[in-house]
Amino acid sequence: MSRETILSIKDLHLSFSSELGIARVLNGISMEVHAGQSVGVVGESGCGKSVTAYSIVKLLPRNAKITSGEIKYTTKAGRVVDMTQLPNEGKDIRSIRGSEISMVFQEAMSSLSPVHTIGNQICEAILLHQNVNKQEAREKAIRLLTAVGISKPEQRIDEYPFQLSGGMCQRIMTAIALACNPRLVIADEPTTALDVTTQAQVLRLIKEMQREFDIALILITHDLGVVAHMVEYMYVVYLGQVIEEGLVEDVFNNPCHPYTRDLMKSIPRMTGPRGTLFSIEGTVPSAYVIPDGCLFHTRCQDVVGSICCNERPQRVKIGEKHYVSCFRYMENREANDHA
Ligand SMILES: Nc1ncnc2c1ncn2[C@@H]1O[C@H](COP(=O)(O)OP(=O)(O)OP(=O)(O)O)[C@@H](O)[C@H]1O
Numbered sequence: 001m002s003r004e005t006i007l008s009i010k011d012l013h014l015s016f017s018s019e020l021g022i023a024r025v026l027n028g029i030s031m032e033v034h035a036g037q038s039v040g041v042v043g044e045s046g047c048g049k050s051v052t053a054y055s056i057v058k059l060l061p062r063n064a065k066i067t068s069g070e071i072k073y074t075t076k077a078g079r080v081v082d083m084t085q086l087p088n089e090g091k092d093i094r095s096i097r098g099s100e101i102s103m104v105f106q107e108a109m110s111s112l113s114p115v116h117t118i119g120n121q122i123c124e125a126i127l128l129h130q131n132v133n134k135q136e137a138r139e140k141a142i143r144l145l146t147a148v149g150i151s152k153p154e155q156r157i158d159e160y161p162f163q164l165s166g167g168m169c170q171r172i173m174t175a176i177a178l179a180c181n182p183r184l185v186i187a188d189e190p191t192t193a194l195d196v197t198t199q200a201q202v203l204r205l206i207k208e209m210q211r212e213f214d215i216a217l218i219l220i221t222h223d224l225g226v227v228a229h230m231v232e233y234m235y236v237v238y239l240g241q242v243i244e245e246g247l248v249e250d251v252f253n254n255p256c257h258p259y260t261r262d263l264m265k266s267i268p269r270m271t272g273p274r275g276t277l278f279s280i281e282g283t284v285p286s287a288y289v290i291p292d293g294c295l296f297h298t299r300c301q302d303v304v305g306s307i308c309c310n311e312r313p314q315r316v317k318i319g320e321k322h323y324v325s326c327f328r329y330m331e332n333r334e335a336n337d338h339a
């Protein structure tokens with residue numbers, strides 16, 4: 001049985017304005033996250049993964065504008081908040097950041113303050129959101145450091161970020177993200193800056209924490225291998241729109257959108273003959289000149305006709321929990337419509 005929907009993004013459009021013009025970066029992105037569910041968001045660099053995350057927690061730069069769509073978040077107390085309507089600053093958003101939704105960023109070292117001890121940084125998050133005194137906050141910080149696998153936490157708590165390795169800093173970021181018992185953690189490329197061994201350890205930690213504390217997780221990555229191991233459900237994003245989504249095993253076993261198939265083909269394999277690594281034809285169109293029709297048609301090897309260049313395909317159900325936006329599957333949609 002599927003659990004309560006805690007986040008629902010519907011048809012979100014966002015653009016950036018600059019002296020170059022208007023960059024349409026999100027072009028109708030939609031996604032849902034259920035309580036305790038782990039969700040992956042994949043797509044090439046620049047497709048709008050981070051901008052989507054920043055839209056949820058309202059950390060967008062000033063030149064960004066949400067032009068339409070909604071982001072509904074349901075708090076622990078059951079209140080539904082449209083995040084697009086909330087001011088970027090003030091008590092409403094402060095009551096959500098940290099204690100409801102928290103983020104783990106890519107560069108832990110630069111996200112942590114170099115002039116405060118890690119203990120101060122974790123305690124600050126706890127004291128801001130929870131009704132505890134300094135001693136209790138420190139005790140909780142030590143428990144969190146232990147939970148994220150930091151040895152000698154009583155000693156480490158008084159150290160500064162520069163005294164710790166990149167992997168340890170990423171663990172500390174995870175501890176800060178968990179400090180106020182959030183419902184939803186958004187991890188944006190949390191391990192890209194780490195070596196592969198540390199990467200695997202930090203990912204394992206995030207997964208264990210997610211399960212142990214029953215937190216919903218949005219994991220943003222361009223690494224399909226990470227998605228395969230870490231999440232239940234995945235969204236494939238292209239030019240600020242979801243083009244395919246589904247249970248991870250369904251999308252991996254039966255990738256339907258030509259873009260998803262190309263992404264899968266570009267994963268290096270250890271078996272089979274060696275050859276040139278597959279790369280997707282063409283380049284991602286500029287967000288300043290979004291193509292008409294299907295956003296992928298300028299690079300698609302499977303165009304079905306002029307419809308691909310003129311109309312935007314609708315989301316079509318192709319499995320119990322598997323959807324694609326592609327005209328090759330429109331017959332299915334007609335079948336669905338008649339069902
Ligand atoms: N402040 C800004 N002003 C103008 N354009 C921006 C700004 N921030 C991001 N963009 C543009 O928005 C688009 C989406 O960026 P975003 O950072 O969400 O990509 P991403 O999918 O997270 O990529 P990556 O995998 O490289 O992290 C990019 O084309 C980027 O150039």
Ligand SMILES: [Mg+2]
Nearest residue numbers: 049050051188
């Ligand atoms: Mg990004």
